[in-house]
Amino acid sequence: MSAQQKTDPRLWWLLGAAGVASLGWLAVTFGLIASAMEAQERQAVLQTVGDRLVLIGLTWGGGMAVIGWGLKRWFALWVTPSVQLAEEAQVLLKTDVVRELPAKGNAETKVLVGLFNQLVGQREALRQQMDAKVAEAARGIEQEKSRLAALMSELTQSVVVCNLDGQVLLYNNRARMQFRALSQAPGVAGGAELIGLGRSIYGVFDRKLVQHALESIEQRLQRGAAQPSAQFVTTTPSGQLLRVQMAPVRAARPASAAEAATDRADAVALTGFVLMLDNITRDFEAEAARDQVLHTLTEGSRAALANMQAAIDMLDYPDLEPAMRERFMAVVRDETRALGQRIATVEAGAADGLKTRWPLEDMLGADLVNAALRRIESVAGLRCAAQEVDRELWLKVESFALLQALVYLAARLSDEFDVKAVQLRLGPASGGAGKAQLDLIWTGQAMSTETVMSWEMDAMKVGQETLRLTVRDVVERHGGAFWFERERVRHQAFFRFLLPLANPQEAADVPVLSPGESRPEYYDFDLFKTTQQTLSMDERLLTELNYTVFDTETTGLNPSQGDEIIQIGAARLVNGKLLKQECFEQLVDPKRPIPAASIPIHGIQPEMVVGQPTIEQVLPAFHAFAQDTVLVAHNAAFDMRFLQLKEQQTGAVFDHPVLDTLLLSAVVHPHQDSHRLEAVAERFNVTIVGRHTAMGDAMVTAEVFLKLIPLLAEKGIHTLGQAREAAQKTYYARLKY
Amino acid sequence: MNPTKILIADDEPNILISLEFLMKREGYEVVLARDGQQAIDAIARERPALVLLDVMMPVKSGFDVCHEVRGNDAFKDTLIVMLTAKGRDTDVAKGLALGANAYMTKPFSTKELVQKVQSLLQGAQGAAP
Numbered sequence: 001m002s003a004q005q006k007t008d009p010r011l012w013w014l015l016g017a018a019g020v021a022s023l024g025w026l027a028v029t030f031g032l033i034a035s036a037m038e039a040q041e042r043q044a045v046l047q048t049v050g051d052r053l054v055l056i057g058l059t060w061g062g063g064m065a066v067i068g069w070g071l072k073r074w075f076a077l078w079v080t081p082s083v084q085l086a087e088e089a090q091v092l093l094k095t096d097v098v099r100e101l102p103a104k105g106n107a108e109t110k111v112l113v114g115l116f117n118q119l120v121g122q123r124e125a126l127r128q129q130m131d132a133k134v135a136e137a138a139r140g141i142e143q144e145k146s147r148l149a150a151l152m153s154e155l156t157q158s159v160v161v162c163n164l165d166g167q168v169l170l171y172n173n174r175a176r177m178q179f180r181a182l183s184q185a186p187g188v189a190g191g192a193e194l195i196g197l198g199r200s201i202y203g204v205f206d207r208k209l210v211q212h213a214l215e216s217i218e219q220r221l222q223r224g225a226a227q228p229s230a231q232f233v234t235t236t237p238s239g240q241l242l243r244v245q246m247a248p249v250r251a252a253r254p255a256s257a258a259e260a261a262t263d264r265a266d267a268v269a270l271t272g273f274v275l276m277l278d279n280i281t282r283d284f285e286a287e288a289a290r291d292q293v294l295h296t297l298t299e300g301s302r303a304a305l306a307n308m309q310a311a312i313d314m315l316d317y318p319d320l321e322p323a324m325r326e327r328f329m330a331v332v333r334d335e336t337r338a339l340g341q342r343i344a345t346v347e348a349g350a351a352d353g354l355k356t357r358w359p360l361e362d363m364l365g366a367d368l369v370n371a372a373l374r375r376i377e378s379v380a381g382l383r384c385a386a387q388e389v390d391r392e393l394w395l396k397v398e399s400f401a402l403l404q405a406l407v408y409l410a411a412r413l414s415d416e417f418d419v420k421a422v423q424l425r426l427g428p429a430s431g432g433a434g435k436a437q438l439d440l441i442w443t444g445q446a447m448s449t450e451t452v453m454s455w456e457m458d459a460m461k462v463g464q465e466t467l468r469l470t471v472r473d474v475v476e477r478h479g480g481a482f483w484f485e486r487e488r489v490r491h492q493a494f495f496r497f498l499l500p501l502a503n504p505q506e507a508a509d510v511p512v513l514s515p516g517e518s519r520p521e522y523y524d525f526d527l528f529k530t531t532q533q534t535l536s537m538d539e540r541l542l543t544e545l546n547y548t549v550f551d552t553e554t555t556g557l558n559p560s561q562g563d564e565i566i567q568i569g570a571a572r573l574v575n576g577k578l579l580k581q582e583c584f585e586q587l588v589d590p591k592r593p594i595p596a597a598s599i600p601i602h603g604i605q606p607e608m609v610v611g612q613p614t615i616e617q618v619l620p621a622f623h624a625f626a627q628d629t630v631l632v633a634h635n636a637a638f639d640m641r642f643l644q645l646k647e648q649q650t651g652a653v654f655d656h657p658v659l660d661t662l663l664l665s666a667v668v669h670p671h672q673d674s675h676r677l678e679a680v681a682e683r684f685n686v687t688i689v690g691r692h693t694a695m696g697d698a699m700v701t702a703e704v705f706l707k708l709i710p711l712l713a714e715k716g717i718h719t720l721g722q723a724r725e726a727a728q729k730t731y732y733a734r735l736k737y
Numbered sequence: 738m739n740p741t742k743i744l745i746a747d748d749e750p751n752i753l754i755s756l757e758f759l760m761k762r763e764g765y766e767v768v769l770a771r772d773g774q775q776a777i778d779a780i781a782r783e784r785p786a787l788v789l790l791d792v793m794m795p796v797k798s799g800f801d802v803c804h805e806v807r808g809n810d811a812f813k814d815t816l817i818v819m820l821t822a823k824g825r826d827t828d829v830a831k832g833l834a835l836g837a838n839a840y841m842t843k844p845f846s847t848k849e850l851v852q853k854v855q856s857l858l859q860g861a862q863g864a865a866p
Contacts, residue, residue: 299793302822303749306843310755313847317762324758331751429830446808449801481827483800483835486808496834498827 008083011068011075018067022060081105089116098124158277161249164270166201166210178277179204196582198546198574200628201275205244209234212371212400213246214273219367221248221270231361232400233280241281247274293346300342308335360478362502365393365426365436372406372424379463380411383421390427393436396502398477404467405474406440408460409495413442425494434501435480441494452484452495537630537657538721542709545720547573547659548626549702550584551694552639553602555594559642564590565615566604568622569694571702572629576709578702584625585695587612602692616650619643623652630720634677634701636660657720661704663727668711670730680704740766741858742783746776746802747791747820756789759847760854773797777805780812786861787854790837792821792828800835807836816857820845 034042049056081104088101100117103110152159158175162168179195194204201210213230220228229247249272311331314320320328369389376384406424413419419442429435456475460467475482481498537545550570556563570584587604589612599605633639636658643654665675669683681688681700684707688700717723743765745756753769760767768783770776774796780788788806792799799819806812817839819832824842832840839853 298824299822302824302843303752306820306822306845307749307751307755309844310752310759310847314755314758327754328758331754335751435827435830449797449804449808452804453801479825479827481831483831484804485834498830 007072008075008080010079011071014071015064015068018071019064022063026056026060077106078109081109085109085113085116092116092120160195160201160275160277161272162201162275163272164214166207168195168197168199168201169272171195171197175277178279194624196572196574197579198572203624203627205234209400210246210273212403213244214248214270215371216363216367216399217246217248217273218270221250233398234400241279243278243280245276245278247276249273296342297346301339304335304339304342308332308339311335360396360398360500360502363395363397363399364391365389365395365438366391368395368397368399368402368438369424369426371399372403375403375407376410376422379407380414382410382414382419384410385421385423387423387425387441388427389425390436393426393428394502395436396478396500398474401469401474401477402497402499404460404462404469405471405497407462409440409455409471411462412455417442417445417447419444428501429498435498436501438497438499439494440497441492443490443492446486446493447484456482538719538724540720541718542712542720542723543576543718546575546629547632547702547705548584548629548656549573549632549698549705550622550626550639551633551697551701552642553604553692553694554642555590555592555598557638559645562592563642564588564592565618565642565646566590566594566609567602567694568618569696569698570622570625571695571698573632573702573706576706578699578706580699583695584622586618586622588618589614615646619646619650619652623654626654626656629656631656631658632661632701632705633658634661634680634697634704636662657724659705659720659723660727661701661708663730664705664708664712664723666730667717667723667726668708668715677701677704740764741787742766742768742785743854744768744770744776744779744783744785744788746770746773746779746788746794746799748772748794749791752791755847756850759851760789763851763854765854773799773802776802780806780815784812785815787816787818787858789850789854790817790819792819792823792832800831803832803835803837814861816861818850818853818857820850 034045037045084104085101092099092101098120100120101113103113152170152172155172155174158178159170159172160168160175161170176195209232213232216230217228227247229245231243231245233241233243248270251269251271308331311328314328315325315332366389369386373384373386376382410419410422413422421442423441425437425439425441427437429437456471458470460469460471471482475497478497478499480500482495484493484495486493548570549572550568552565552569553567554563554565565588567587568584569586572579572582587609589609591614594604594606594609631640631654637660640654640658643652647653661677661680662675665672665680665683669675672679672683677697677700678688681704684704686700686703686707689696712718712723712726715726717726741764743760745753745760745767746769747753747756748771753771757767757769768779768785770779772795776788776790776794776799777797779785780802788802790799790802794802797805799821803817803819806815806817817837819837819840820843821828821832821840822843829840829842838857841850841853
């Protein structure tokens with residue numbers, strides 16, 4: 001121990017306590033002796049000792065010095081090394097400093113120091129091992145990622161991966177191009193309003209359609225199917241025909257064998273799905289043309305041949321009058337010529353060759369009936385029961401369209417014939433081999449042929465939604481038949497669908513599936529953290545919401561007096577990241593002059609907007625781009641006023657939640673003089689590029705907003721609702737345009 | 738005794754001419770219809786014993802005619818033979834399900850047609866009281 005080292009204060013306290021205790025002992029001893037003496041004796045002792053009291057003080061002082069020395073030695077050996085060891089161990093515990101602690105103090109403490117040093121050594125070795133493993137794993141993941149990215153970009157098929165909420169987690173370049181082709185306003189948003197990370201796939205596909213396919217996959221998984229997938233064909237709002245194949249993405253494999261055993265029941269748990277898309281619009285048109293050719297060849301030729309056959313049969317009669325003979329000969333000549341022409345036409349039109357068939361998928365008939373029961377009850381609101389369902393039948397169907405047809409028919413029965421309950425029956429067709437018959441049965445009055453025909457030919461209406469398909473389209477898609485029949489005895493009537501049967505392959509080749517084997521080897525990272533879609537937007541955390549940050553350039557400051565938008569720029573913020581690739585930037589023809597005074601501000605010359613889309617085209621596309629996000633703008637009240645004044649004209653209603661970076665800046669920095677975008681950007685050290693272009697301002701606003709989120713959190717503002725409430729309370733909230 | 742009346746419903750004049758000749762030659766009285774509605778009207782008006790019914794006709798298809806005829810008890814004894822170029826098994830099943838007594842796919846042999854018509858009419862006579 002060094003001489004300069006500060007003495008432990010506890011030592012002084014102990015020494016003080018020993019001094020007080022010894023003085024107390026002396027006082028008590030003298031007091032007791034004095035109380036046992038007579039007054040004269042006390043006087044005599046006092047006189048005897050009186051002058052020698054100093055000796056007692058000296059011996060007491062000497063005793064205290066010895067005690068002090070003893071205490072100091074004891075502290076040096078036993079207390080101080082432990083205290084120092086504790087402090088040094090704290091440093092090792094709280095930081096990643098690696099050092100050997102010096103051995104000091106008594107023998108026991110030295111043993112402890114040795115043990116500490118060994119533990120630190122062990123910890124360090126483990127940490128190094130772990131770091132090496134992490135680095136190796138990270139390298140592996142990076143390799144897998146780049147392999148997957150390369151594979152995805154090479155694919156000629158569009159691939160989109162979504163979580164169970166339908167949010168896009170991954171898409172390839174081909175998908176991006178395909179969605180551009182699907183966009184209703186390709187020149188405006190370029191498909192960016194349809195596909196993007198975090199966007200909902202339900203912006204493109206009907207949610208019910210996707211849910212139906214997912215349910216179908218889940219049913220197959222539960223039966224233990226090895227590679228369940230579902231297919232559907234859908235029309236997009238722009239009239240394109242897409243064939244979509246869906247494959248499940250299952251939960252990550254369990255970490256241990258014990259977990260695997262307990263998780264066996266969860267082996268089917270889905271975490272998302274992969275969609276592979278093909279635009280089959282052209283194929284389908286070619287297919288329809290080919291069917292037409294086939295139809296012309298078969299049915300047309302049959303009729304012609306029948307006419308010829310009959311006429312030739314008549315010519316066999318020997319007693320035929322010459323005039324009649326000539327008429328039958330004319331029939332033969334007429335039909336032969338017509339047949340020749342037909343074949344020539346078919347030959348000319350048959351160059352398209354073989355095309356893909358309309359995809360029908362294998363489905364267990366009982367599954368279809370179960371799905372139909374649920375759908376009819378939930379959508380059409382009728383009671384629905386199964387009657388005589390052959391559980392062995394496998395159908396080859398496009399199940400979504402077929403279910404819609406069943407729901408539509410049931411709903412019309414309910415609406416127009418007041419039918420309260422229907423039944424479904426499924427069995428092999430009595431008339432046609434390789435076919436099944438699916439009946440929708442009800443009790444009560446029959447209907448006229450005209451009614452059946454109009455139901456068959458009307459565009460189907462399911463719920464509030466009118467589809468482009470008719471029942472006949474659905475039946476023809478299956479190469480089936482549809483009719484109405486009565487069972488007089490039972491006082492029942494039914495619609496019958498004849499549907500193609502499938503070979504029950506799937507049931508036959510089901511290998512035993514262990515829960516760990518569900519995922520292909522080249523795909524091994526988990527992107528599937530589902531969000532809480534169920535929470536209302538206001539309750540959700542600012543950090544987990546998706547945003548569309550936008551800005552407009554306008555002809556002036558008074559939308560209510562005829563000023564118009566001439567440019568919109570917007571960027572998306574998803575998972576706290578600014579997606580610079582997914583932008584919306586569009587000039588707008590304002591259909592009015594641009595005031596010369598405004599041109600130096602936004603730099604948009606009148607000739608730049610000539611030939612650009614009008615606000616009626618741009619706002620609906622921007623609305624789609626901003627779907628399911630929170631709108632963010634700097635001084636949002638100004639931009640929102642322009643958008644809202646156009647609602648009736650464009651049909652695009654911007655009822656998104658809105659956040660204003662100007663107001664939020666005032667919330668986090670209430671004592672600052674200026675909350676203009678330049679000033680706020682400077683405070684946050686955000687570089688301004690392209691100030692007063694809509695896109696430039698939107699980007700700056702987005703970066704400012706990202707910086708605002710943690711500052712808001714420091715003020716206890718975590719959710720959208722809290723942010724909106726705080727913004728409303730600021731002074732600037734009273735500003736109106 | 739009046740000859741048995743047969744209605745031939747088809748929109749193809751080239752088949753009508755042969756079938757009319759054939760059936761008349763076999764001793765039947767022949768009525769012609771050139772679309773589905775004409776066929777229904779003729780059945781109600783002429784009460785034929787048997788109808789040779791094409792499927793693909795204007796106004797109403799042969800399936801619709803068949804369904805209406807079978808839905809009316811007054812015509813329950815009218816025999817229906819469907820003659821059609823629609824040869825898929827689903828079409829045959831539909832025709833028979835809708836109450837046709839026979840379904841012949843074009844092209845057919847006139848001899849077989851005559852035999853079918855005769856056997857159906859004889860069966861109906863045998864069944865009649």
